[in-house]
Amino acid sequence: MTSYPTDSNTAQPVQTQAPERTGWTGWIGFAGVMLMLLGTLHALQGFVALFKDEYYMVGDNGLTVHVDYTTWGWIHLIFGIVTVLAGSSLLAGRMWARIVAVIVAFVSVIVNVGFLAAFPIWSTIMIAVDFMIIWAVMVHGSEMKSV
DSSP: OOOOOBOTTTOOBOOOOOOOOOTTHHHHHHHHHHHHHHHHHHHHHHHHHHHOGGGSSSOGGGSSSOOOHHHHHHHHHHHHHHHHHHHHHHHTTOHHHHHHHHHHHHHHHHHHHHTTTTOHHHHHHHHHHHHHHHHHHHHHGGGOOOO
16 A cells, blocks of 8 residues: 655645756766767777777787787777667666766776777877766766656
8 A cells, every 4th residue: 555645734645746857967968978979989999990900009019908909999899889878878867877877987997098008198088088977977867867
């Protein structure tokens, strides 16, 4: 049996409203868009690693993790697709997308640290974007709920 709050004078159910979204939900929108951008950048980085190995500054042996660029390309491509999907779900206000967004941004930091030797400026920018995503989702994520 479900009970509802009642007004003690009239015994009528009191209507409660769902909490309003605040202006801080803009940060979640920002995180969702940045996550989709990050995923697109990872996919582009993956395509470059797959099709043009010589584009990067160091050889395979100069990478933090000693794998060839084809392996890095597939990692970045698959990771990019997952990241774009998480970003679009974050914009829809899904709770699971908030969790996945933080995990994906965290893993993206690790992946880009491993790729720093090959392309330091690009990887540093992507790490900075990851930190902004983690901050926005962790600080303001609870203010955006599914409809």
